[in-house]
Amino acid sequence: MQSESHIQNPVVDLRSVTKRYGHVVAVDSVSLTVSEGEFITLLGPSGSGKTTVLRMIAGFLQPTSGEIYVHGESVSDKAPYERKIGMVFQSLALFPHLDVYGNVAFALKMRRFNPQEIPDRVDRILEIVRLPEMRRRKIHELSGGQQQRVALARALVFEPEVLLLDEPLSALDKKLREDMQLELLRIHQELQITTISVTHDQKEALVMSDRIVVMNNGKVAQASSTEDVYFLPQSRFVADFIGETNFFEGRIVSFNADSCVLQHQQLRVVIPKQAHFVVDQEIAIGVRSERIQLSRHPEMLKHLDNRYEGHIKEVIFQGDRTAYIIQVGSESVKVVEPNLIDSVTYHKHDEVVIGWKTYDVIVLTA
Numbered sequence: 284m285q286s287e288s289h290i291q292n293p294v295v296d297l298r299s300v301t302k303r304y305g306h307v308v309a310v311d312s313v314s315l316t317v318s319e320g321e322f323i324t325l326l327g328p329s330g331s332g333k334t335t336v337l338r339m340i341a342g343f344l345q346p347t348s349g350e351i352y353v354h355g356e357s358v359s360d361k362a363p364y365e366r367k368i369g370m371v372f373q374s375l376a377l378f379p380h381l382d383v384y385g386n387v388a389f390a391l392k393m394r395r396f397n398p399q400e401i402p403d404r405v406d407r408i409l410e411i412v413r414l415p416e417m418r419r420r421k422i423h424e425l426s427g428g429q430q431q432r433v434a435l436a437r438a439l440v441f442e443p444e445v446l447l448l449d450e451p452l453s454a455l456d457k458k459l460r461e462d463m464q465l466e467l468l469r470i471h472q473e474l475q476i477t478t479i480s481v482t483h484d485q486k487e488a489l490v491m492s493d494r495i496v497v498m499n500n501g502k503v504a505q506a507s508s509t510e511d512v513y514f515l516p517q518s519r520f521v522a523d524f525i526g527e528t529n530f531f532e533g534r535i536v537s538f539n540a541d542s543c544v545l546q547h548q549q550l551r552v553v554i555p556k557q558a559h560f561v562v563d564q565e566i567a568i569g570v571r572s573e574r575i576q577l578s579r580h581p582e583m584l585k586h587l588d589n590r591y592e593g594h595i596k597e598v599i600f601q602g603d604r605t606a607y608i609i610q611v612g613s614e615s616v617k618v619v620e621p622n623l624i625d626s627v628t629y630h631k632h633d634e635v636v637i638g639w640k641t642y643d644v645i646v647l648t649a
């Protein structure tokens with residue numbers, strides 16, 4: 284799935300890595316190359332194998348088969364502390380009896396840095412995570428966001444080649460999590476450290492990453508740039524996991540110049556033509572909820588290739604936007620609109636027309 288063309292200076296390279304626990308295949312033949320300075324995120328539902336991949340890279344777990352390389356060298360026989368990898372866990376794992384300085388310095392002492400170098404190194408990294416004045420505070424005297432920064436400083440202070448982040452922001456409330464995402468981005472831009480992060484929060488993955496690796500059942504479902512994962516999902520799983528998508532399955536019934544017509548029950552949908560399509564072929568398509576236009580007046584959507592009449596079945600107010608469930612024949616279609624005025628535009632039972640352009644249709648290949 285991953286295009287090899289953009290890979291420059293590979294830092295971490297997983298080659299057909301599998302991890303089994305008895306009959307459970309936690310990670311199933313994952314191959315992935317991470318370039319120097321890249322920020323990639325492993326994204327997927329609970330149990331899809333994200334943490335297992337990260338723990339194998341860190342050296343806390345051994346692959347059942349396959350090989351992991353860091354800077355071209357196999358790391359199979361290296362203990363975690365020999366791998367030059369910094370890691371921040373969800374639990375942070377800070378030492379409560381040590382102050383901020385002691386926690387950060389610990390990472391250097393453990394790696395036997397010259398004691399004379401330690402104070403300067405700690406001070407430099409505390410500047411970068413913006414905690415210099417907190418040096419002598421105990422961990423319980425810090426806010427959640429500040430503790431997060433200490434954990435990050437401890438993972439970065441020995442200048443690792445790779446930074447691994449295992450859901451480090453998931454315990455924070457939404458506002459703080461968003462602030463810390465930007466903070467992490469800033470630090471990543473400043474240090475240019477190759478980073479592999481794990482999350483099941485799609486927004487976090489989209490905000491932070493250069494590339495997203497979507498995992499499902501221990502396998503890589505798609506590894507692409509953030510924009511491609513969103514705009515060009517390759518499978519129903521990816522289109523469903525990231526963003527909100529309406530799916531239709533049907534048969535191709537006819538062809539036009541650069542489009543063709545899919546029959547899905549009573550709905551005829553004009554979709555972009557692909558070279559391999561033939562009449563009667565069964566395919567699945569998706570249409571993002573935010574791409575569907577909605578109006579009370581059929582003439583307003585006259586210009587769209589795909590137009591259907593229906594009525595509002597449900598209104599779900601979400602503050603900045605409203606989701607409408609619209610009954611179109613026997614189908615329920617979800618449409619999302621931003622709230623641009625001080626009231627919800629449509630109400631239950633309203634007769635409406637919905638529509639979308641041919642190129643708003645995502646053809647799902649898998």
Ligand SMILES: Nc1ncnc2c1ncn2[C@@H]1O[C@H](COP(=O)(O)OP(=O)(O)OP(=O)(O)O)[C@@H](O)[C@H]1O
Nearest residue numbers: 304307308309328329330331332333334335336483
């Ligand atoms: N020590 C273990 N023994 C048996 N099965 C395990 C073990 N560790 C993980 N698994 C299984 O391996 C699979 C992948 O687990 P993993 O923790 O990597 O998933 P994850 O995507 O990180 O999930 P989450 O988002 O919930 O942390 C799951 O089915 C899990 O139950």
